[in-house]
Amino acid sequence: MILYVRYYYTKKSFALQQKLFVRTEELLRERQKTENLLSRVLPREKAKELIDQGKVDAQKFQMVTVLFADIQGFTKITDEINADSLIDQLDRLFFEFDSIVEKYGIEKIKTIGDAYMCAGGIPHPNRTNPFEVVAAAVEMMGCMQKLNQQLNNGKEIWELRIGIDTGPVIAGIVGRNKLTYDIWGTTVNIASRMESASEPGKINISENTYLVVRDLFECKFRGKIPIKNKGDVNMYFVEGFLPKFSESSRYIPNNDFRVELQLVRLADLEEFVLEKLEKGLPKNLYYHNLKHTVDVYTQVELIGRAENIPNEDLLLVRTAALFHDMGHLIDYATHEEMSVKMAHEILPRYGYTPEQIARVAEIIMATKLPPKPKNILEEIICDADLDYLGRTDFIPVSNALYKELHEHGMVGSLHDWNLIQIDFIQKHQYFTQTARRLRNVNKDVQLKNLKRWMNELENDTSL
Structure with a gap:
């Protein structure tokens, strides 16, 4: 009888566990559906915030670039094209726009x-948004031209009109039954006026945007427009990328x-890394x-420019300088390897390609002692990393x-x-002409000072 009772309750408990498991799976699936739905209409971070907290606070952003695009003469087009064909073409156009927008973040x-x-x-927030939005507009x-060529034999049926402005906005979620992420403010109004x-x-871009992007895009002044509470605002047509x-x-x-664009974005990466450090x-x-990271970061740019390396190489060596000691956040003994790991995790978010990240990783590993650089970029970071050997503040x-x-038990x-130190400095050599020109003389002075100080100390001890 006892065995039967045990069997009965065990069976019942197992059935309840099975029901609980199934119900839990259903709830997880429903939660996933909710997250997927929200992520389609809201930024992913805002969707998560809404799920976790039940609300999303409005935010003010100081520099946002707003774009309005409008199909010119759309009503006329509806009279010339079959309705189904019209919707298909519009869907195709907006799908292409979505792809461009996603590419530029x-x-x-x-x-x-x-x-x-x-x-x-x-x-x-980022510093690159004016460039990215104007590039997307171009x-x-x-x-649009390509679509007209493919669908209408080059006839300009679809004509696009774009307006852009840069400035502060308020962003937040509106609606109860149908949630949408929206923005408000003078910048939105000016961008709309630029489009109209x-x-x-x-x-058509405002002067706010023009002053930021003029060095990368071909722009043409086209007059002023009066805007309420702003007076006359200068406008410029963007003809395309500079040749x-x-x-x-x-x-x-x-x-x-x-x-x-990456060199501009580097300022955002710099801010992120230095804050983490x-x-x-x-503290020890x-x-x-x-x-030290700031010193190396500054010095690689100085040496790199003096050595006249290409812009992309300058970008990579400066990036490596930012990351070369970041691994100390994880481990002291293997900080170079940890720095490389962090670079692989972080740099994709800042638009670095896999090939660029691989090169950054090689430059970081070149700082491991003893230095054995294999190319000019590795030579630059090795010289910057040991720049203090030839500086006047060598002793402190x-x-x-x-x-x-x-304190780490290594000396x-x-x-x-x-x-x-004496042995290391005697064997050390700077690799780049710039570092040798800037630091060799003072490095020799510091070596002489060290030897003299050691001799004086030994003489005092012998007495």
Whole structure:
């Protein structure tokens, strides 16, 4: 009887567990459906915030670039094209726009009929959004021409009009039953006015945007427009990428443009990395601290420009300098390897290609002692990393390095350390002509000072 009771309750418990498991699976699937649905209408971060907190607070962004695009004469087109064909063509056009917007990391806000609205610099602030939005606009124009060529034998049936402005906006979620992510403010109003004042086949930008992007795009002044509470605002037509930044067509950017964009984006990466180092580095890193990273980052740019390396190489070596000691956030002994790991995790978010990341990783590993650089970029970072050997502040920097190594159990007495320093400096050589010209003389002075100080110390000891 006892065995039967045990069997009965065990069976019942198992059945309840099975029901609980099935119900849990159903709830997880429903949650996933909700997250997927929200991510289609809201930025992914805002969708997660809404699910976790049940609400999303409005945010103010200081620099956002807003784009309005409108199909010119859409009503006329509806009279000339079959309705089904019209919708198919419009869907195809907006699909192409979505692809361009996604490529540049721009947030699509909404489409209303034949109008398309997007904005760069939200929900993640950045410095590159004016360039990215204008580049997207140029590619949209190229896409429109291509579509006309394919569907209408080159006849300009679809004509696009674009307006853009850069400035502060308020962003938030509106609606109860149907949630949408939207933006408000003077910048949105000016961008809308830029679009309405534009012309078919033209990109009309405000002076706010022009002052940022004029070095990368071909722009033409086209007059002023009165705007309420702003007075007269200058307007410019964007004709396309500057010839040196475009392929055979002015609507297609070349690699030089992408590198220029990455160099602007480097300022965002710099801010991110330095903040991580400032907050996260252990307090007993007296040498491998934030100041050392800033010193190396500054010096690689100085040496790189003096050595006249190409812009993309300058980008990569500066990036490697930012990351070369970031691994100290994880581990002291293997910080170079940890730095490489962090570079692989972080750099894709800043538009680096796999090939660029691989080169950055090689440059970082070149800082591992003893230095054995294999190319000019590795030579530059090795020289920048040991720049202090030939600086006037050599003694205090050397003492900071000794204190750090001593606390980590990697060096003995100060006397032993100075002997190591003398031996290291005697064998050390700078690799680049720039570093040799800037630091060799003072490095020899520091070596003589160390030897003299050691001799005086030994004579005092013998007495």
